[in-house]
Amino acid sequence: MTAPFTYTDQQDTRSGFGAGLLELGRKNPEVVALCADLTGSLKMDAFEKEFPERFFQIGIAEANMIGIAAGMTIGGRIPFTGTFANFSTGRVYDQIRQSVAYSGKNVKICASHAGLTLGEDGATHQILEDIGLMKMLPHMVVINPCDFNQTKAATLAIAEYDGPVYLRFGRPKVPNFTTADQKFEIGKAVLLKEGKDVSIFATGHLVWKALMAAEALMEKGIDAEVINIHTIKPLDEAAVLASVSKTGCAVSAEEHQRHGGLGDSIAQVLSMNLPKPLEYVAVNDSFGESGTPEELMVKYGLDTSDIIKAAEVAIARK
Amino acid sequence: MASIHELQRIATQVRRDILRQVHAVNSGHPGGSLGCTDFLTALYFHTLKHTPVPFEMDGNGQDLFFLSNGHISPVFYSVLSRSGYFPVDELKTFRKLNSRLQGHPTTHEKLPGVRIASGSLGQGLSVAIGAALSKKLNNDSTLVYTLHGDGELQEGQIWEAAMYAAAKKVDNLIATVDANGQQIDGSTDHVLNLGSLEAKWQAFGWDVLHMDGNNMESVVSTLETAKSHTGKGKSVVILMKTEMGSGVDFMMGSHKWHGVAPNDEQLAKGLAQLEETLGDY
Numbered sequence: 001m002t003a004p005f006t007y008t009d010q011q012d013t014r015s016g017f018g019a020g021l022l023e024l025g026r027k028n029p030e031v032v033a034l035c036a037d038l039t040g041s042l043k044m045d046a047f048e049k050e051f052p053e054r055f056f057q058i059g060i061a062e063a064n065m066i067g068i069a070a071g072m073t074i075g076g077r078i079p080f081t082g083t084f085a086n087f088s089t090g091r092v093y094d095q096i097r098q099s100v101a102y103s104g105k106n107v108k109i110c111a112s113h114a115g116l117t118l119g120e121d122g123a124t125h126q127i128l129e130d131i132g133l134m135k136m137l138p139h140m141v142v143i144n145p146c147d148f149n150q151t152k153a154a155t156l157a158i159a160e161y162d163g164p165v166y167l168r169f170g171r172p173k174v175p176n177f178t179t180a181d182q183k184f185e186i187g188k189a190v191l192l193k194e195g196k197d198v199s200i201f202a203t204g205h206l207v208w209k210a211l212m213a214a215e216a217l218m219e220k221g222i223d224a225e226v227i228n229i230h231t232i233k234p235l236d237e238a239a240v241l242a243s244v245s246k247t248g249c250a251v252s253a254e255e256h257q258r259h260g261g262l263g264d265s266i267a268q269v270l271s272m273n274l275p276k277p278l279e280y281v282a283v284n285d286s287f288g289e290s291g292t293p294e295e296l297m298v299k300y301g302l303d304t305s306d307i308i309k310a311a312e313v314a315i316a317r318k
Numbered sequence: 319m320a321s322i323h324e325l326q327r328i329a330t331q332v333r334r335d336i337l338r339q340v341h342a343v344n345s346g347h348p349g350g351s352l353g354c355t356d357f358l359t360a361l362y363f364h365t366l367k368h369t370p371v372p373f374e375m376d377g378n379g380q381d382l383f384f385l386s387n388g389h390i391s392p393v394f395y396s397v398l399s400r401s402g403y404f405p406v407d408e409l410k411t412f413r414k415l416n417s418r419l420q421g422h423p424t425t426h427e428k429l430p431g432v433r434i435a436s437g438s439l440g441q442g443l444s445v446a447i448g449a450a451l452s453k454k455l456n457n458d459s460t461l462v463y464t465l466h467g468d469g470e471l472q473e474g475q476i477w478e479a480a481m482y483a484a485a486k487k488v489d490n491l492i493a494t495v496d497a498n499g500q501q502i503d504g505s506t507d508h509v510l511n512l513g514s515l516e517a518k519w520q521a522f523g524w525d526v527l528h529m530d531g532n533n534m535e536s537v538v539s540t541l542e543t544a545k546s547h548t549g550k551g552k553s554v555v556i557l558m559k560t561e562m563g564s565g566v567d568f569m570m571g572s573h574k575w576h577g578v579a580p581n582d583e584q585l586a587k588g589l590a591q592l593e594e595t596l597g598d599y
Contacts, residue, residue: 011557056451061486068482071384074433075376075456077449094438095475099445103425103435121480158367232449 003190005178005211005229011148011176012113013169013205018043018157019148021080025051026157030079034069035082036062040278041171042082042112062087063095069107070099071095076161078105085114085168088135100164101137109115109134111182112146113171116283116295116300117205117257121228126288126296132260134166135233138160141165141186142233144254144262146207148176150230161186168204172293175208187231188250189239194226198311199243199250203262206253206281206302213307232262236249237269244270249277249314253307258282277317279310324501325534326442329359331596333565335396337588338598339412340579340598346413350467351393353498353531353560357465358397360537367460381460382449384434386442387467387496388422389577393417393431395419399599405440406599440473442466443493445544447483450491461500461548464493469501472510475560477522483553484523492544494522494556496531500573515557524555531558532565568592 024031025047034056039045048055058065060085069079073114081088088111089096100107111130117125135142143165145151149309151169158165178190192207193214202210208227214224225243229236250270252263264278270276283300297303320328327445331356338547340346362368374380385394399406404418406473406591411417418429431584434445442464471475483491495515503509512518525547529540540556545573547554562576566588569580580588 053455056484056486061475061482063441063475064447064478064482067444067475067479068448068451070434071445071450072452073456074382074445074449075378075452077452077455096443098435098442100440105434114418184333258408 002069002192002194003306004027005103005192006178007177009176010173011120012171012173013145013305014041014149014171016145016148016151017110017112017155017169017182018046022046022050024156024159025054026270028075030245031080032056032081033080033082033255034058034065034133036065036087038058041084042110044082054278056263062092066092066095067099068179069091070105072105073105073107074280080110081107082110082112082124084110085130086125087132089166091298092125093133097137098223101222101276101280105164106162108167110167114168115170115205116288116302117170117172117255119172119296120290120313121207123287128257128261128283130168131232131254131256134267139167140164140233141231143186143231144168144204145230146204147178148172148180148230149178149180153182154230157186168206170177170205174205175203176206187234187236189236190230192228193224193226195223195247197247198315199225199227199247199294200253201227201229201240201262202253202306202310203232205255210253210307213311214252214307216304217311222315223310229262232265235265235269238267241274242271244274244276251281251307251314253281253300258284277314279314281306281310321366322534322538325359325363325538328363329355329398329534330592332359332393332396332400333596334589334594334598335409335423336392336565336590337580337585339392339395339409341585342410345415346392346579346581347389347393347577349500349562350390350496350498350581351388352566352569353562353564354390354465355393356497356534356537357494358393358539359557360463361463362397362401365541366463370431373403373591375433377433378456378458379460381463382433383463384442384446384449385423385452385472386464387438387439388436391421392421394423398431400596406428409599421436439467439470440475443476443479445465446493447479448493449487450488453490461545462491466493467493468495468499468506468512469509470495471495471512471515480519480524482521487551488553489551491550492548492554492556494558496560496561497557498562500562500576502576503572504573518562519555524582525552527554527556529556529558529562
């Protein structure tokens with residue numbers, strides 16, 4: 001059964017995180033928030049204002065922030081750390097690996113400004129490797145929701161899950177189209193449009209583009225199935241296999257490097273269970289650059305037209 | 319609470335445990351372990367308010383200790399087992415396949431007494447600050463202790479944490495630095511001169527104490543002083559002068575026993591210098 005969706009407005013996913021965090025603050029006294037000098041950018045200011053005693057301004061010291069978060073779980077707190085995706089992962093990989101993942105600590109690593117859509121700041125900040133880095137860590141949950149409503153729902157859901165989570169979201173305003181009252185199930189793919197010719201597995205900002213691509217494909221007589229993979233790890237393997245069993249080919253779409261991202265996770269499942277053609281829509285072994293989010297998505301092959309092309313190639317390879 | 323004489327006797331047995339653990343698997347780190355034996359013995363048998371059984375990760379109402387220089391796991395394991403966290407006999411499994419006593423301490427195998435994995439250096443002070451902040455939120459007046467190597471202070475994260483603790487007045491925290499002046503590649507002066515540790519910690523805004531880490535009376539009394547300095551708006555650091563390899567004459571005065579196990583002959587020579595006070599495992 002498909003999940004309902006309707007375009008409502010343009011909102012940033014980071015604001016979905018901020019709204020979710022504020023609601024968590026009101027619901028769950030164990031939730032604490034830590035930020036490395038990016039409170040406004042992460043939309044954590046409302047939480048800080050309402051719960052100053054549970055908000056910890058760490059300063060520009062991300063390694064220390066991850067360690068403090070790990071320590072705060074001892075005593076029963078549920079820490080949410082917030083900074084840009086680059087500083088949430090690559091900069092602090094060893095701290096996450098040893099003090100959080102290997103130590104099994106209940107830390108929620110919340111990362112904004114992921115991918116190319118960070119825009120004008122350029123490649124130093126546009127991390128395109130974070131999904132891969134995080135999914136390699138044993139038992140790390142990796143989530144990349146698609147819009148404001150889903151990011152809010154995911155923020156609420158991860159507080160209920162006991163274990164380390166990486167929650168990835170972004171900076172620009174993008175279509176908000178999933179329902180406000182959705183129940184977010186970690187590890188459960190969401191079928192948005194049924195189809196029989198090709199399966200499009202998209203995550204994050206690429207989910208809306210996948211829906212637009214499916215509309216355009218329909219006009220060409222191609223019936224594409226669109227599945228939102230908001231949880232990259234653990235991957236909903238059953239949903240992937242069920243869809244590709246029906247369509248016979250697949251496209252993965254993500255704002256991330258081709259190496260190590262969602263596409264590779266899908267490829268692994270298919271190659272081991274159901275070898276069928278898979279086309280990647282992802283950044284191909286390249287750093288980004290300065291530009292508007294829209295310009296960058298086009299230049300680096302992550303636009304709606306790229307998903308359409310990939311679907312046609314996948315179908316031709318059947 | 320154990321007397322100084324009793325603590326010294328426990329420390330002797332702990333040193334035997336260290337030598338026997340690393341000898342059995344021909345690997346591990348005896349030098350720093352021997353140097354920190356008196357400190358950890360005093361901490362666990364005299365200073366800490368703690369309940370080994372049942373072990374509770376959250377440790378609410380208990381003092382917590384975090385070993386940041388995880389490579390000195392032999393002394394940590396010996397002291398934990400001798401104070402009742404797990405059977406002393408389990409020291410036999412140190413560094414062996416399927417053991418809870420990994421080369422570096424971890425929570426992953428659920429060894430009672432261990433609250434964080436350590437090994438990759440420089441992370442323990444941040445973790446301890448987090449635990450100390452949790453205690454403040456929980457209105458828990460117990461304290462958080464850490465131990466670091468002096469070589470470990472070359473890691474930048476230590477100074478991020480030091481700056482934070484001072485700025486945010488984390489005053490339920492007592493960090494100890496094992497100032498033995500040695501690291502793997504040689505003396506700290508040779509590898510990367512640390513300068514004045516006292517001046518550095520003071521400049522960062524910490525309350526700095528000194529102690530002779532291989533003199534049990536100094537260790538016990540300085541830890542008591544450190545406790546009395548908590549709750550006054552400053553984090554406390556103890557610069558602990560120790561001798562790497564302390565208690566075994568041929569292991570002292572050099573960095574060479576940092577990560578090398580004794581052979582059969584050396585083990586016998588070392589054990590001959592250490593009375594079996596509590597019974598070997």
